[in-house]
Amino acid sequence: MAYTFDWKLVLGGEYGGWIVQGLATTLKISALAIFCSLALGTLIAVLRLTRMRPLVWFSVAFTEFFRNTPLLVQIFFWYFGSYSVLPEVVNKWLYRQDFEFAAGVIALTVYTAAFIAEDIRSGIFAIPKTQIEASRATGLSFLQSMRFVILPQAFRIIIPPLISQFLNVVKNSSLVMTIGVMDLTYMTRQIESYTFHGFEAFTVATLIYLAISLVVSFTVNIYNKRVLKLIPY
Amino acid sequence: MGMIEIISLSKWFGDFQVLKDITDTVERGEVLVICGPSGSGKSTLIRCINRLEEYQQGKILIEGLDIHGRDVDVNELRTHIGIVFQQFNLYPHLTVLKNITLAPVKVKGVPKAGAERLALELLERVGIHDQARKYPAELSGGQQQRVAIARALAMKPKVMLFDEPTSALDPEMINEVLNVMKDLARDGMTMLCVTHEMGFAREVADRVIFMDGGIILEEAPPEEFFSKPKHERAQAFLREIL
Numbered sequence A: 001m002a003y004t005f006d007w008k009l010v011l012g013g014e015y016g017g018w019i020v021q022g023l024a025t026t027l028k029i030s031a032l033a034i035f036c037s038l039a040l041g042t043l044i045a046v047l048r049l050t051r052m053r054p055l056v057w058f059s060v061a062f063t064e065f066f067r068n069t070p071l072l073v074q075i076f077f078w079y080f081g082s083y084s085v086l087p088e089v090v091n092k093w094l095y096r097q098d099f100e101f102a103a104g105v106i107a108l109t110v111y112t113a114a115f116i117a118e119d120i121r122s123g124i125f126a127i128p129k130t131q132i133e134a135s136r137a138t139g140l141s142f143l144q145s146m147r148f149v150i151l152p153q154a155f156r157i158i159i160p161p162l163i164s165q166f167l168n169v170v171k172n173s174s175l176v177m178t179i180g181v182m183d184l185t186y187m188t189r190q191i192e193s194y195t196f197h198g199f200e201a202f203t204v205a206t207l208i209y210l211a212i213s214l215v216v217s218f219t220v221n222i223y224n225k226r227v228l229k230l231i232p233y
Numbered sequence B: 001m002g003m004i005e006i007i008s009l010s011k012w013f014g015d016f017q018v019l020k021d022i023t024d025t026v027e028r029g030e031v032l033v034i035c036g037p038s039g040s041g042k043s044t045l046i047r048c049i050n051r052l053e054e055y056q057q058g059k060i061l062i063e064g065l066d067i068h069g070r071d072v073d074v075n076e077l078r079t080h081i082g083i084v085f086q087q088f089n090l091y092p093h094l095t096v097l098k099n100i101t102l103a104p105v106k107v108k109g110v111p112k113a114g115a116e117r118l119a120l121e122l123l124e125r126v127g128i129h130d131q132a133r134k135y136p137a138e139l140s141g142g143q144q145q146r147v148a149i150a151r152a153l154a155m156k157p158k159v160m161l162f163d164e165p166t167s168a169l170d171p172e173m174i175n176e177v178l179n180v181m182k183d184l185a186r187d188g189m190t191m192l193c194v195t196h197e198m199g200f201a202r203e204v205a206d207r208v209i210f211m212d213g214g215i216i217l218e219e220a221p222p223e224e225f226f227s228k229p230k231h232e233r234a235q236a237f238l239r240e241i242l
């Protein structure tokens, strides 16, 4: 029996709605994870540069641990494992929230932050030491000099690797379906099992992921060109 | 009490002793010129004063206070000591105006408007008030160095340190920077200048010290130092830079 394509089935009606819902979840989880991992990654990178040993060790352990273990295992860890180690109050609170979603965001954030921290660190190393010297000499503290002088310059250098980290977040977010987050991939699987039109469903999902990635990298590139390139150096 | 008292200062980089038991006092309003061959420890000496370098022995007092004293806040200390580097070290991502207002606003909590007014005044004083909105890369070397001087002055320091401020400049730009420094000297600023600009030294320095191998080999008023240096090493050095 020949397979008959039915694009309308997955694009319109109830199933189309599922795809939109899934897409919304994917966008939400990716945006949250990108935002949080950028913040956490910056913190981890800066901790490594302080002169305080425990902070440096923490930063090193964090990056090495989360960079070198599979994301899927980490997702399972936060989902199945965190219950046993987190305090009762936190658990209760988490379960009243969307626990799958929260575990997914945490896993993606922590994993991505480890990579972003390394990118930021290499960006910081590319800035001449004389910049930190000049700013500290005017009385700026270590953190102020990072915040106002070093990081703004470092970020400019690492925009290309950062874009690819952001794209990875969007793509990696598909793994959260394994803990029951109803993201785009989850919904697509769902449509496949209801309709047996997996080809159409996954084709649509693939194109949507591609579109998101293109939009993300396009936006960051435009920002890079229009805003940052105004500054002549 | 001197403005800056350096007492038996010694510093090592690993096994190598850069500064050997240096003692000197700089009075309020004095202009001191430090010269000497490359590697003699001039930069290291002035960088110890604002704690960009740590030292192992001796003391530095500013207005009688030990800069490594228990309750000295290094960031607060540095607000009183301006430094100008050979390579300008302006912040390339900030406009000239922001380069100057950053520290007053963030460190001293000066309101932005006030800090900008002061910055513009200082730019006027160094002769480039029309460049405030530009980025450092759009300025000539001489202009950049004048911005760097304005940036240091914006903190209203008690002392200004200069580390070969004109060595990286094209010859035609040296004077515009030296003139700013001369004005500053005449206004009574306490200045420690590592420089080989004899004209500057003759005109405004109160004293010249000649460093070699981590010690102060000779110390004299500029006229005396340049016309009849006592030490053989100083004579050789002067022959070379003339």
Ligand SMILES: Nc1ncnc2c1ncn2[C@@H]1O[C@H](COP(=O)(O)OP(=O)(O)OP(=O)(O)O)[C@@H](O)[C@H]1O
Pocket (backbone or CB within 6 Å): B013, B018, B036, B037, B038, B039, B040, B041, B042, B043, B044, B045
């Ligand atoms: N961070 C450092 N680590 C090790 N050695 C250093 C360091 N900084 C400077 N030195 C050494 O200390 C000595 C004095 O350096 P310093 O920069 O103070 O000399 P200088 O008199 O300013 O020379 P120049 O005229 O070349 O600027 C030099 O031999 C230099 O190689």
Ligand SMILES: [Mg+2]
Pocket (backbone or CB within 6 Å): B042, B043, B044, B163, B164
């Ligand atoms: Mg030097």
